[in-house]
Amino acid sequence: MASCGVLQMMDWEVCVICGDGGGILKCPADSKQKNGADIYRNFLESFKGFQDCKSLPVPVQFSGEQSPEEFMAHKAKWHKSCHLKFAPSKLKIILGKKRNLESGQSEGGPRKSKRMSMGMAKQESFMFCTKITGTLHACATMTLDNDLRLMATELQDAELLAVVTL
Ligand SMILES: [Zn+2]
Numbered sequence: 467m468a469s470c471g472v473l474q475m476m477d478w479e480v481c482v483i484c485g486d487g488g489g490i491l492k493c494p495a496d497s498k499q500k501n502g503a504d505i506y507r508n509f510l511e512s513f514k515g516f517q518d519c520k521s522l523p524v525p526v527q528f529s530g531e532q533s534p535e536e537f538m539a540h541k542a543k544w545h546k547s548c549h550l551k552f553a554p555s556k557l558k559i560i561l562g563k564k565r566n567l568e569s570g571q572s573e574g575g576p577r578k579s580k581r582m583s584m585g586m587a588k589q590e591s592f593m594f595c596t597k598i599t600g601t602l603h604a605c606a607t608m609t610l611d612n613d614l615r616l617m618a619t620e621l622q623d624a625e626l627l628a629v630v631t632l
Pocket of ligand 1: 481482483484485486544545548
């Protein structure tokens with residue numbers, strides 16, 4: 467258990483989140499109205515969500531291996547402000563941003579929309595496939611046009627020439 471230093475050194479008399487014993491510490495286990503174990507469970511679930519997307523709002527003093535029951539047994543305490551940093555609503559915002567970022571990347575970014583706006587996109591890709599497979603994918607459209615015209619002229623390809631001189 468030598469590697470579990472955090473677990474052994476855990477000081478339950480200070481804020482489990484920031485490790486500071488100053489200020490007003492709240493202890494859900496002492497709460498009369500609410501079920502302390504539920505509060506700890508919600509907090510730990512939220513914490514794991516932050517941890518999963520590597521977006522912990524602040525470094526914490528516990529390992530994340532503890533169960534809500536363990537928190538309950540030790541009467542884990544925290545500052546209200548520290549606890550609020552792990553609010554499920556904040557996790558939702560982070561997850562939402564992450565999802566937007568991922569879906570944005572998978573759509574191919576601005577390059578795709580630029581090609582779409584060229585109007586020639588369909589014709590070009592058709593020509594790539596049938597006439598000059600795979601050679602011009604990375605070409606800029608201006609030079610691509612010239613190259614194609616040159617090639618069509620050299621090949622005396624009337625069909626292709628008709629398309630590129632449009
Ligand atoms: Zn704190």
